[in-house]
Amino acid sequence: MRNHVLRPLFAALALVALILTARQLMVPSDFGVHGDSFTYNFYRADSVNDWKKFPVSYKGREYCAECHEDNTESITKSKHAIIQCENCHGPAMQHPDNPEALTINRSRDLCLRCHLDLPYPGSQRGELPAIDPNDHNPEQECVECHNPHNPNLEDME
Amino acid sequence: MSCSRRDFLKKGLVGGAVAASLPLSSFKFLTPAEAKSAVGDPAVRWGFLVDTYKCTGCGFCVKACKKENDVPYDLPITRTWVERYVITKDDETHVDSPNGDRDGFKDTKIDGKTIDPKDISKAFFVPKLCNQCDNPACVQVCPVGASYQTQDGVVLVDRKWCIGCGYCIMACPYGVRFFHPVYKVADKCTFCYHRISKGMKTACVDACPFGARQIGDLKNPDDPVTKAILTERVAVLKDEYGTKPQVFYIGLDENVR
Incomplete structure (x- = not known):
């Protein structure tokens, strides 16, 4: 067969090879099916760790009680015991390093x-x-x- | 290999006797999921329980969620919200959720309408959040594999992989997804994955003073949430969509959409 007939075929094959190479380089190696379902469990496995690393802002009453035992104790004896400290005092994330970050409402x-x-x-x-x-x-x-x-x-x- | 007729019959009889002594259940074909649960899968399956009788609409859950998860506080987007339903005696349903209940319900008026307490037949609050469906429509439509379901049943968005096309936002029948204006990706409730994976509760569960929100492991039959779902009268939102929501509601009313 003459060369000018085959030339587009070679070009197409080269393009496919290029796309496959680019895909190999761009798609992370941990991208795949991690679970039972191809539809729902097709993802980059490391993304789960990204979410696990998200910082925790609300630390809970036990954290506050480490220093402010008198206050946590007084509220636990009242009807407001069901309300968490951070609901009114704001999230304790940067406390006590940055006291101003705590916004008491x-x-x-x-x-x-x-x-x-x-x-x-x-x-x-x-x-x-x-x-x-x-x-x-x-x-x-x-x-x-x-x-x-x-x-x-x-x-x- | 040779086998005389006598040997064949002998072995056949022995084999038949063994097969007959087995219970019928051992001949049942199992789906992969059934086989997995039969051999004891150690993983958890996160589920959520909302008690609408206990909810008072204070909105501390919404405030905590927005602050915990870095959702822009003053924009009209939120991962969880609380709806107020007031059904009057003339059978009309009034619903509102000002600012998603971030600051509580500060007005007795509903949607700008004054309703006489004497005309109310029933009124209650319904917290909403991502249902972490077993068949998540939002994941199915994602063209790049950025939305997915983890092994423990939480639907997450890969922020590095999402292209922000918004298909999932349109596909969710519950409208829980939105476009995050800072990260430029689809965003949704993660069941506070960073907290539950450390053994903590979600920020909304911790913030709720009344215990209206609970999270638990549906694979653990001794978990209080699992027990409540198994023994109490619970319902899910929009069951007819076949998405199999894993957020269960106690006291869900037919007027709740």
């Missing part, structure tokens, strides 16, 4: 997350002590009267 809005009166049947929300923020000392911050670590009204100072 003392706002009225924070308390209203639970204590705004929403009388909903079929939800535990209706059972929580609640206020109408427009009636209940609207200009004041809650923490001026209520101690968030001990919200018991009888102990209120």
Whole structure:
């Protein structure tokens, strides 16, 4: 067969070889099926480790108790024991190295997350002590009267 | 090799007797998954349980999730959110989720409408997150293999491999995926993979004061989550899609979409 007929075939073969070589170089060696299903378990295995390495921000009450035992103890005796420190004090990730990173939220809005009166049947929300923020000392911050670590009204100072 | 008729019959009889003494179940063909579970696979299968009776809509879970997982706090994107459902006596359903409940429900008005508490027949909160489906539609559509299911059943996105085409965002029937504006990839709830793989709970589970959210190992029959799913009346979202969600809800209402 004449050369000019075969030339496009050689060009095509060279292109295929080029693409396969590029694929070999670009696709990581750990890319493949890692599991039962080709559809769902086809991935780069190291990606799982990337996710495992993601930094943890919320450290939990035990971490806070390592230094602030008095505070963690006082709250565990109150009805607010179910609330984690970091819900109001912010994630402890950079604490104590960078004290400013801890953003304590003392706002009225924070308390209203639970204590705004929403009388909903079929939800535990209706059972929580609640206020109408427009009636209940609207200009004041809650923490001026209520101690968030001990919200018991009888102990209120 | 030779075999006399006598030997053949003898061996045949012995073989037949052995086969007859075996239970019928030993002749059953197993699927690979069944065979794997029969020999005892040590891996875990993460599952989630949401108790909608306990949820009060405080939104601490949403706040914790956004901060823990570095989701831009002030943008209208979130990996988990809480919806408020108010069903009135005239059988109308009102739903809202201002800011995904990041700051709690600060208004008694629902979607701008004032509803008299006397007219409410039922009202409740429904936390939503990625269902970590057993048949994840989002993974199926990924053209580059950047979305995948880990061996322990969590659906993750490979941030180095995702091209940001957005097919998965469209494919998810639950709308849990979004485009991450910083990393320029698809993003979704990872069940806090960096936490659960260290033996911690997810940030939302830890943040919930009421125990409305729980995570557990579905392969461990003694896990409280597994026990609850096996013994209590649970439901999943949009079962009809066949995605087999692994987030189970106690007290799911038919009005929840």
